[in-house]
Amino acid sequence: MSEVLKEGQAALKSSSSVPVPVLVAGTAIIATRLLGVALQAHELGLDEVLRFVHRSAQAWDSTLIFIASQLLFFFELRCAIAVMRGRNWGRWGFGLSQLAIVFYLFIASMGWVYPELFSVSGENGQQILHLLISQKLPDLLVLLLLFVPASSRDFFRQR
Numbered sequence: 542m543s544e545v546l547k548e549g550q551a552a553l554k555s556s557s558s559v560p561v562p563v564l565v566a567g568t569a570i571i572a573t574r575l576l577g578v579a580l581q582a583h584e585l586g587l588d589e590v591l592r593f594v595h596r597s598a599q600a601w602d603s604t605l606i607f608i609a610s611q612l613l614f615f616f617e618l619r620c621a622i623a624v625m626r627g628r629n630w631g632r633w634g635f636g637l638s639q640l641a642i643v644f645y646l647f648i649a650s651m652g653w654v655y656p657e658l659f660s661v662s663g664e665n666g667q668q669i670l671h672l673l674i675s676q677k678l679p680d681l682l683v684l685l686l687l688f689v690p691a692s693s694r695d696f697f698r699q700r
Contacts, residue, residue, distance in 0.1 A: 559625060560692035566683045570621035570635065573679060574614060597658065606658045613638055624687060629697045632687040639680050646673055 582590055597607035617638055623631025649660040650669045661676070663669035674681075687693055 559627070560690070560696050562686040562690045562693045563624060563627075563696055566686040566693075567621045567625035569679070569683050569686075570617060570624070574617055574621075578614075600656070603656050603658055606656065610659065613642070627696055627699075632684075632697065635687070636684055639677065639684065643673055643677055 585593065594607070597603045617635060620631040620635040620638065624635065645654075646659060646661055647669065648654050649657045650663060650673070651666060661669055661672045663672055
């Protein structure tokens with residue numbers, strides 16, 4: 542501990558080689574996912590969260606969608622860690638997961654698939670698409686941070 546205080550350097554020396562857009566994107570993925578879960582749990586309360594899990598386990602299709610959503614949540618967290626370590630599959634995995642989420646939310650919101658466990662309420666397809674895009678805008682910005690800046694592209698090419 543005294544070495545860290547004397548030299549004024551942190552123990553994570555490898556993070557200095559990670560470009561800022563990649564570090565911001567990875568941190569944003571983790572922060573938005575964990576904060577979203579915390580806010581949802583706070584809004585619903587423990588009793589309502591337990592009721593939601595119980596209702597999700599009533600039918601096989603609801604259970605499978607609920608389990609898939611939890612696996613997708615952990616996959617996104619794993620992609621964020623992989624992104625910060627310079628793994629190219631992490632940014633592509635996060636992009637594909639966002640594509641799958643938007644696709645499912647759109648078809649569930651339109652009523653084309655049952656059950657609509659996770660859906661967006663809207664009157665028509667255009668309004669639903671607008672709401673989806675506005676909800677997924679932060680993730681789109683994260684994807685732009687991972688794919689657009691030259692420093693991000695170079696970082697993933699060299700690894």
